[in-house]
Amino acid sequence: AIQMTQSPSSLSASVGDRVTITCRASQDIRNDLGWYQQKPGKAPDLLIYAASSLQSGVPSRFSGGGSGTDFTLTITSLQPEDFATYYCLQDYNYPRTFGQGTKVEIK
Amino acid sequence: QVQLVESGGGLVKPGGSLRLSCAASGFPFSDYYMSWIRQAPGKGLEWVSYISSSRTYTDYADSVRGRFTISRDNAKNLLSLQMNSLRAEDTAVYYCARVRQWLVEDRYHYGMDVWGQGTTVTVSS
Numbered sequence: 267a268i269q270m271t272q273s274p275s276s277l278s279a280s281v282g283d284r285v286t287i288t289c290r291a292s293q294d295i296r297n298d299l300g301w302y303q304q305k306p307g308k309a310p311d312l313l314i315y316a317a318s319s320l321q322s323g324v325p326s327r328f329s330g331g332g333s334g335t336d337f338t339l340t341i342t343s344l345q346p347e348d349f350a351t352y353y354c355l356q357d358y359n360y361p362r363t364f365g366q367g368t369k370v371e372i373k
Numbered sequence: 374q375v376q377l378v379e380s381g382g383g384l385v386k387p388g389g390s391l392r393l394s395c396a397a398s399g400f401p402f403s404d405y406y407m408s409w410i411r412q413a414p415g416k417g418l419e420w421v422s423y424i425s426s427s428r429t430y431t432d433y434a435d436s437v438r439g440r441f442t443i444s445r446d447n448a449k450n451l452l453s454l455q456m457n458s459l460r461a462e463d464t465a466v467y468y469c470a471r472v473r474q475w476l477v478e479d480r481y482h483y484g485m486d487v488w489g490q491g492t493t494v495t496v497s498s
Contacts, residue, residue: 267435297477300484302418309468309488310410310418315475316482353418357483360432362408362420 268292268356272365278373283344287368289337289354297333298358304367305350313352314339344370375399375487377469382492389459389496395452395469395489403427403447406472408485409454411465411494419465422454423472437463459496466491 269292279285289299297317302310312321314330317337327342341348349372354365381393395407409421422433422443431443442455452469470485 296480298482300482302485304418309470309491310485311488312484312486315473315484316477316480319475319477319482321484321486351417355418355420355485360423361434362423364418364420367417 267361268295268358268363270354270356270363270365272352272354272368274368275366276369276371278371279344280373281344281346283373285341285344285348285370287339287352287370289332289339289365291335291337291356291358294334295356295358298356299330299332299337300355300357301328301330301339302353302355303348303350304353310353315357341370375471377471377487377489379467379469379489379492382467382494384495384497385459386498387460387496390455390457391459391494393454393456393467393469393492393494395454397450397452397471400471400487402445402450406474406483407443407445407452408470408472409443409452410468410470410485410488411463412468412491413462413465416465421467424452456494459494461496464494464496466493 271290299317301314304310318330351369378396408423424443440458469489471487473486
């Protein structure tokens with residue numbers, strides 16, 4: 267199975283900050299990657315698909331990039347509602363695999 | 374509105390069985406692949422299984438292969454997960470999710486765009 271490695275595991279940031287989370291695949295997955303946001307006690311929400319396509323209804327401060335093995339999720343101007351845990355998920359093949367998550371906390 | 378509602382979770386002894394259900398509404402259920410994802414207490418997300426729209430294709434995480442079986446009833450808009458030989462490490466919140474497909478630059482991409490609220494499975498003696 268493809269291994270997905272996120273970094274950092276957690277970060278502290280302030281409202282208004284620019285935040286970048288990285289996800290690395292153990293093999294080339296082209297651009298078959300999505301990003302999800304999960305708040306405590308809630309189901310995840312899809313933010314990005316195809317590495318850089320914004321899901322309908324997701325604010326434009328979220329953006330994704332990368333291809334091959336290295337991917338990024340960037341949040342420009344962090345908002346209070348963005349404090350959450352973020353996961354990448356490869357959809358290149360089965361079994362699907364998530365990264366271990368990045369918790370974004372308030373500084 | 375588009376909705377997924379899981380049920381069937383509970384407390385079960387190691388080695389026991391449980392059947393989870395996910396009732397779909399508000400969208401053409403038979404047009405979509407569906408997945409199960411779980412999250413152990415305090416841990417990250419783990420993809421568990423998927424089933425194609427016509428039930429032709431399924432797959433499983435290695436951790437559950439041979440013990441779990443995914444199925445669907447398109448007439449009833451119902452997704453199911455039969456879990457046998459349960460272990461303590463299967464303790465988790467189990468989510469069902471709709472798999473949406475997009476065509477981007479001549480390739481299909483997939484994402485889970487609708488999720489249920491989750492049902493809790495606890496495996497303990």
